[in-house]
Amino acid sequence: MRADRLIHILNELQSRGRATARELAAKLEVSERTIHRDMEALSASGIPVYAERGSRGGWVLQEGYRTQLTGLTSSEIRALLLLQTSSAVTDLRLPGDTANALRKLASALPPAARDEAAFARRHLHVDGAPWRAPHAPTPHLAVIQQAVWEQRSLRIRYATQGPEPKPERIVSPWGLVAKRHTWYFVACTPGEERDAADAAAGDAEYGLRTYRVSRVEEAELLADRFAVPDAFDLAAWWTRSTERFRAALPVYVAGVRIREDALERLRREPYVHIKTTQPAEGGWVDVEADFHTEDSARTLLLGYGGSVFVRFPEPLRSSLVGEAKALLALYAGPDSPPQDQGQM
DSSP states (O other): OHHHHHHHHHHHHHHHSOBOHHHHHHHHTSOHHHHHHHHHHHHHTTOOEEEEOSTTOEEEEOTTOOOOOOOOOHHHHHHHHGGGGOHHHHHTTOHHHHHHHHHHHHHTSOHHHHHHHHHHHHHOOOOOOOSSSOOOOOTTHHHHHHHHHHTEEEEEEEOOSSSSOOOEEEEEEEEEEEETTEEEEEEEOTTOOOOTTTOOSSTTGGGOEEEEGGGEEEEEEEEEEOOOOTTOOHHHHHHHHHHHHHHHSOOEEEEEEEEHHHHHHHHTOTTOEEEEEEEOGGGEEEEEEEESOHHHHHHHHHTTGGGEEEEEOHHHHHHHHHHHHHHHHHTSOTTOOOOOGGGO
């Protein structure tokens, strides 16, 4: 604890230039007497720290002195090392740069922290890729990233549903977002930007739209430049946009009776919101939940087999009965091969 405190004091003096014992004590939540003892310890170890008297006095470091200590804790070191194996770093073609930066960081760490970093590097790896879903190709990610970095407009051709030709559009990309293994960028049409004071509520906030990088079929970097408002916060905007997207999704309310041992699985379903639960007899639970659509509810509940029973609405229960009858017909006899789909 004391070593961490000494490092914090050095970093504070380097960043501020001067600090009183009272300010340091309040910052580190210790007594002023403890700060004075820490200063004596720093001076005894060869750190050129001294006190200046007067109304504007305080503890200062000798001019020109810079410590090589980073002040990083073990948890912070492990967090930084995650960057090396991040899929985002790989997609942005930064693995070499990240490794070099972390190598330089390690050289500035004290011996104990270097040992911690080496241990974490050997024993910690994060693989963000899913087992089954393929990683969507993003051949145009590099040029989109360049447009974001240099604040230059893009001419893109974006894949949409339907057979009609995909028109070209010119966009100003304000930021990139990696959601698990999928890349998005947020952009507006040049001339339609809105500042924070004039930003309207809803999806048109700042005049931005969200694009999926894997759906960009063509991308050309243009010479035209744009400016992003100083008040724009990409992370905050993305959070609000995601909340609006979820709120706008269709809701299909259904009541089911589910076995207790399958209830936790239903809670983990990403597109199901359980509103109420009520214990029933025989190890069952009555649940009322929001699904997206009847089709998605039917598909999901079929996977629970005999562990779930639909109480309402009637169309959903009827559709599940129909699917069950079709399965019984398909497996009617051990020697009966599946019939041609046109005869079923």
